[in-house]
Amino acid sequence: MDEAYDVVVVGGGAAGLSGAVTLARARRSVLVIDAGKPRNAPSGHVHGYLGREGTPPAGLLTAGRAELADYGGEFAVGTATSAAKDGEGFVVAVESPDGRVNEVRARRLLVTTGLVDELPEVPGLAGRFGRDVLHCPYCHGWEVRDGRVGVLATGPLAWHHAELWRQWSEHVIVLRHGAEAPDAAQAERLAARGIHLADGPVTAVETDADRLSGVRLASGEFVPLDALVVATSMTARAGLLESLGLRPVPVEFGGEVVGSRVPADPTGATEVPGVWVAGNVADVSAQVVVSAAAGLRAGAMINADLVAADTRDAVEAYRELQLTHFEQDAWEERYRSRPTLWSGNPNPQLVAEAASLTPGRALDVGSGEGADAIWLAARGWQVTGTDIATVALDRAAEHARAAGPQIAERITWSHADLRENPPAAGAYELVTAQFMHLPTEPRRALFAALADAVAPGGTLLIVGHHPRDKRTGPGPGVYLDMMYTPEQVAADLDPARWEVRAETRARQAVNPEGGEVTMHDAVLVARRR
Numbered sequence: 001m002d003e004a005y006d007v008v009v010v011g012g013g014a015a016g017l018s019g020a021v022t023l024a025r026a027r028r029s030v031l032v033i034d035a036g037k038p039r040n041a042p043s044g045h046v047h048g049y050l051g052r053e054g055t056p057p058a059g060l061l062t063a064g065r066a067e068l069a070d071y072g073g074e075f076a077v078g079t080a081t082s083a084a085k086d087g088e089g090f091v092v093a094v095e096s097p098d099g100r101v102n103e104v105r106a107r108r109l110l111v112t113t114g115l116v117d118e119l120p121e122v123p124g125l126a127g128r129f130g131r132d133v134l135h136c137p138y139c140h141g142w143e144v145r146d147g148r149v150g151v152l153a154t155g156p157l158a159w160h161h162a163e164l165w166r167q168w169s170e171h172v173i174v175l176r177h178g179a180e181a182p183d184a185a186q187a188e189r190l191a192a193r194g195i196h197l198a199d200g201p202v203t204a205v206e207t208d209a210d211r212l213s214g215v216r217l218a219s220g221e222f223v224p225l226d227a228l229v230v231a232t233s234m235t236a237r238a239g240l241l242e243s244l245g246l247r248p249v250p251v252e253f254g255g256e257v258v259g260s261r262v263p264a265d266p267t268g269a270t271e272v273p274g275v276w277v278a279g280n281v282a283d284v285s286a287q288v289v290v291s292a293a294a295g296l297r298a299g300a301m302i303n304a305d306l307v308a309a310d311t312r313d314a315v316e317a318y319r320e321l322q323l324t325h326f327e328q329d330a331w332e333e334r335y336r337s338r339p340t341l342w343s344g345n346p347n348p349q350l351v352a353e354a355a356s357l358t359p360g361r362a363l364d365v366g367s368g369e370g371a372d373a374i375w376l377a378a379r380g381w382q383v384t385g386t387d388i389a390t391v392a393l394d395r396a397a398e399h400a401r402a403a404g405p406q407i408a409e410r411i412t413w414s415h416a417d418l419r420e421n422p423p424a425a426g427a428y429e430l431v432t433a434q435f436m437h438l439p440t441e442p443r444r445a446l447f448a449a450l451a452d453a454v455a456p457g458g459t460l461l462i463v464g465h466h467p468r469d470k471r472t473g474p475g476p477g478v479y480l481d482m483m484y485t486p487e488q489v490a491a492d493l494d495p496a497r498w499e500v501r502a503e504t505r506a507r508q509a510v511n512p513e514g515g516e517v518t519m520h521d522a523v524l525v526a527r528r529r
């Protein structure tokens with residue numbers, strides 16, 4: 001067992017395994033802890049499970065465990081003895097068969113601990129439960145059809161059970177074992193269906209060659225039988241849930257309490273956030289396929305809950321990142337972490353667009369290590385290179401000096417955050433911003449300020465990573481919602497003031513692994529009228 005899982009499932013019966021397989025297939029880390037006492041273990045076969053009719057109970061669970069393992073889920077034999085809140089998740093104490101106690105952590109819990117059938121106390125009865133002492137006609141009725149069926153009448157529900165079992169056999173006898181005598185109406189119903197009645201109590205269940213032979217009544221009379229029907233008290237195995245503050249409630253049927261269950265909504269969610277239940281612990285009437293279905297649904301709901309939590313955490317982290325990622329400290333650190341951040345070549349779309357322009361005053365926004373500003377200065381432009389990072393500006397100035405005094409003196413390096421200190425209006429014949437990516441609103445505000453800085457007749461050149469580059473691979477190291485299309489940038493410019501070209505241009509580039517990739521630049525070239 002690892003120490004922490006997305007989900008710990010307590011109980012590895014049909015409900016638990018089905019929930020666990022659903023979660024493992026949803027790529028959740030999941031551990032099933034199982035004490036190995038499924039309710040139907042005494043029975044030879046599972047009936048009423050579509051497609052798996054007659055499978056031995058253990059066979060179904062073995063298949064389920066194999067499916068779980070195939071999807072990477074884990075299974076441990078043991079008993080979960082208690083669970084407690086642990087931050088947003090839970091810590092579960094697990095006792096192994098050798099008595100050692102471990103703790104495992106889980107973000108969510110699925111509890112599928114089933115129920116305990118409390119049997120009427122009749123000598124010889126308990127040992128035959130699930131074989132020829134039976135509780136459910138849908139599980140066993142077909143197998144004892146036309147046989148001699150005794151109904152142990154411990155309460156008023158016995159009349160209902162007798163009428164039900166009559167569907168499978170004409171030879172039904174009610175054995176009064178604490179139940180009141182039937183009233184006139186009930187006696188008439190029994191008579192009409194040919195159901196016999198015998199006064200008890202029953203003192204013993206008798207067998208012959210490991211088969212039920214019949215029951216002995218207090219009167220000494222022996223009633224030969226092929227099957228004895230009992231109403232069990234179906235008590236939710238809720239100890240673990242009680243340690244989390246969840247109390248079982250009584251289950252009534254026909255005015256009689258027939259057991260208990262842990263309350264949950266239709267998806268299995270309990271009152272304790274993060275704890276789900278499925279199968280017999282929540283629904284005494286759930287057969288194997290119903291329990292498996294409930295486990296599947298609970299598993300899906302748990303996954304949805306985790307998806308919501310993961311998304312909430314991601315949004316919080318993303319917001320936190322946005323608060324720091326584009327500030328001066330982060331940029332200084334980015335430059336300091338490597339001797340060179342950029343290629344040293346001018347950006348290709350700048351070269352393509354500015355080569356034909358008449359040099360004047362240029363503003364290079366986010367000038368980085370200076371390659372664009374130096375290229376412009378070499379072509380005769382008077383350049384202001386502006387950046388938020390002083391480390392970048394120092395490098396850029398050094399590169400300009402190395403390019404020669406004629407170039408260096410045409411460039412003014414300016415340390416500024418243009419979001420707070422926008423450039424002077426109408427001051428430049430060319431404003432170029434290459435790969436300036438910010439959260440949408442600050443980016444739009446900055447681009448509007450850059451547009452204002454363009455002199456009449458001047459050019460605004462904005463180039464960015466097109467979002468389509470993320471569709472087929474990781475793309476550039478820019479967050480998806482901070483990429484833009486040229487049309488989005490163009491939409492913010494007034495056509496009465498601007499003559500606009502918005503183009504997406506493919507270009508070959510090399511990715512960090514050294515492979516050739518096709519990138520797409522969002523290119524906006526706008527001439528101020």
Ligand SMILES: Cc1cc2nc3c(=O)[nH]c(=O)nc-3n(C[C@H](O)[C@H](O)[C@H](O)COP(=O)(O)OP(=O)(O)OC[C@H]3O[C@@H](n4cnc5c(N)ncnc54)[C@H](O)[C@@H]3O)c2cc1C
Pocket residue numbers: 010011012013014015016033034035036037038039040041042043045046047048049078079080081112113114115117129130131136138139140237240278279280281286287288289291
């Ligand atoms: C005799 C009999 C015959 C039946 N025959 C049929 C049939 O033919 N067809 C049918 O559809 N239904 C049948 N049923 C009903 C069937 O047993 C239930 O529908 C089914 O077992 C419910 O599945 P579950 O996963 O909720 O609980 P279970 O199958 O009971 O599994 C619960 C598991 O949780 C484990 N557990 C409990 N507490 C802890 C803990 N604290 N830590 C770790 N593990 C724990 C248990 O050991 C058990 O393995 C029969 C029932 C009985 C009594």
